[in-house]
Amino acid sequence: MREDKENLTPVVIVGLHTKESDEEFDHAMKELKSLCEACDLEVMSTLIQTLPHPDNSTWIGSGKAEELAMHVRGCDASYAVCLGNLLPAQMKNLQKIIDVPVWDRTNLILEIFSRRAHTREARLQVESAYLQYMLPRLTGMWQHLGRQSGGGGSRANKGIGEKQIELDRRQISHRITELRKELANIDRTRDVQRKGRERDGYPNVALVGYTNAGKSSLMNRLLDMGDPDAAKSAEKKVFEKNMLFATLDTSIRxxxxCDRKPFLLSDTVGFIENIPHDLIKAFRSTLAEVRYADALLIVMDSSDPHHEMHRKVTEDTLRDLDAMGIPRIYVYNKADLRDRELNIKNEPGSDIIYISARTGYGIDVLLDRLQDIFLADSHMIDILIPYTSGNLLSLLHNGADIISEEHKENGTHVIARCPAAMADRIGSQLQDDQKMYMATGVKGGDDAQTL
Ligand SMILES: Nc1nc2c(ncn2[C@@H]2O[C@H](COP(=O)(O)OP(=O)(O)OP(=O)(O)O)[C@@H](O)[C@H]2O)c(=O)[nH]1
Ligand SMILES: [Mg+2]
Structure with a gap:
């Protein structure tokens, strides 16, 4: 329950129950309430209509629309928020009857995103998705201006309202083109930054999953484990909260x-059922970290009865993002909230792991499994690092398994197993005769050997 109620905007929520089961419908209505909460809206009243399919004209039918108008007046609501996505005409007609703006679910999600977007990139992405949503919905916005001249199809004969719509449409299309260009620029910077990180050769792991599953909490737990210095770890921490879409911007840490190979972890925006397509499209570059990851942690709230549906939504979204073929670990979080926690046993080597970001349960098993994945993707190298390239040696000390290390006359002879990206980076900085053996197949020198 929120305490700062005076800052909340009163709304009525409307559900249209068609073909889905009662259970699915109730769940979707509950989720709509949580979305309203995340948008600082207070649900004053709920109206439900059951129909075999949505009404073409008013979505819920004209009788129910009149009932909705009474609810809206009764609680002085500022908006009616509808479960589902309304066609522009349905929205316009319903709006006319109830006399306050109608928001559909997409509109609500866009509104949350626009409030929560902090970085320049996220702001531009949300603006772009918002304008694309608005474009087909302009009709009706200028209706109050009416048709000031009648008949004919020529532009000169159009009413002020229609002219204004055309003008708006052109301006919006123009702004969308501008935004695309700006986003493409940011995309290029992001590519350069990614290449910079790749040069360090650490494996990349991405947290993905339904919103509120505990992705950010897991990242914070791992940061705590990595940095016992509480103040330092607090500085790096990401925002976690019991609220849908708490995270919008991608953070990489x-x-x-200790005793484990370091890796880079990215935390990004969560997914939701029926996520507006334009929004996913707009967030494609933010979600790029997911496409380039070496391993994905699919995080689920295992205490939520719908977590398997959440897994499916996540997997479908990953398919939309072309993030297939990346090793995955299914992380069933919030095990502490399940009565059976004591009976949940994690099988070593399994890709299904129960954890609790809150209590730390199962985190070691998760880290073991991750190290297995890194190892499977690692390369053996047998190299001679010149004394002038001390940075390469410290890179190996940081992120590789050193099998042997011997100081020779012209450099340090190292045999090690390291992540593929690290082997690539080292390989690119050494001369051929300094690479006795690289699993990438690069061989040279007299003492070349097979490991
Ligand atoms: N009991 C319990 N609560 C948890 C656990 N992990 C996370 N939570 C809570 O779940 C809520 C959501 O956590 P977040 O880490 O913000 O979730 P998220 O997946 O990052 O969510 P979005 O950023 O909205 O996508 C917070 O209130 C956390 O305190 C856990 O293991 N056990
Ligand atoms: Mg988060």
Whole structure:
């Protein structure tokens, strides 16, 4: 329950129950309430209509629309928020009857995103998605101006309202083009930054999953484990909250836990059922970290009865993002909230792991599994690092398994197993005769050997 109620905007929520089961419908209505909460809206009243399919004209039918108008007046609501996505005409007609703006679910999600977007990139992405949503919905916005001249199809004969719509449409299309260009620029910067990180050679892991599953909490738990210095770890922490879409911007942190290979972890925006397509499209570049990851942690709230549906939504979204073929670990979080926690046993080597970001349960098993994935993707190298390239040696000390290390006359002879990206980086900085053996197949020198 929120305490700062005076800052909340009163709304009525409307559900249209068609073909889905009662259970699915109730769940979707509950989720709509949580979305309203995340948008600082207070649900004053709920109206439900059951129909075999949505009414073409008013979505819920004209009788129910009149009832909705009474609810709206009764609680002085500022908006009616509808479960589902309304066609522009349905929205316009319903709006006319109830006399306050109608928001559909997409509109509500866009509104949350626009309030929560902090970085320049996220702001531009949300603006772009918002304008694309608005474009087909302009009709009706200028209706109050009416048709001031009648008949004919020529532009000169159009009413002020229609002219204004055309003008708006052109301006909006123009702004969308501008936004696309700006986003493409940011995209290029992001590529350069990613290449910079790749040069360090650490494996990349991405947290993905339904909103509120505990992705940010897991990241914070791992940061705590990596940095016992509480103040330092607090500085790096990401925002976590019991609220839908708490995270919008991508954060990347290095996780370096003693005795384990360090890796980079990214935390990004959560997914939701029926996520507006334009929004996913707009967030494609933010979600790029997911496409380039070496491993994905699919995080679920295992205490939520709908967590399997959440897994499916996540997997479908990953398919939309072309993030297939990346090793996955299914992380069933919030195990502490399940009565059976004591009976949940994690099988070593399994890709299904129960954890609790809150209590720390199962985190070691998760880290073991991640290290297995890194190892499977690692390369053996047998190299001679010149004394002038000390940075390469410290890179190996940081992120590789050193099998042997011997100081020779012209450099340090190292045999090690390291992440593929690190082997690539080192390989690119050495001369051929300094690479005795690289699993990438690069061989040279007299003492070349097969490991
Ligand atoms: N009991 C319990 N609560 C948890 C656990 N992990 C996270 N939570 C709570 O779940 C809520 C959501 O956590 P977040 O980490 O913000 O979730 P998220 O997946 O990052 O959510 P979005 O950023 O909205 O996508 C917070 O109130 C956390 O305190 C857990 O293991 N056990
Ligand atoms: Mg988060």
């Amino acid at each position: 290095k996780i370096a836990i």
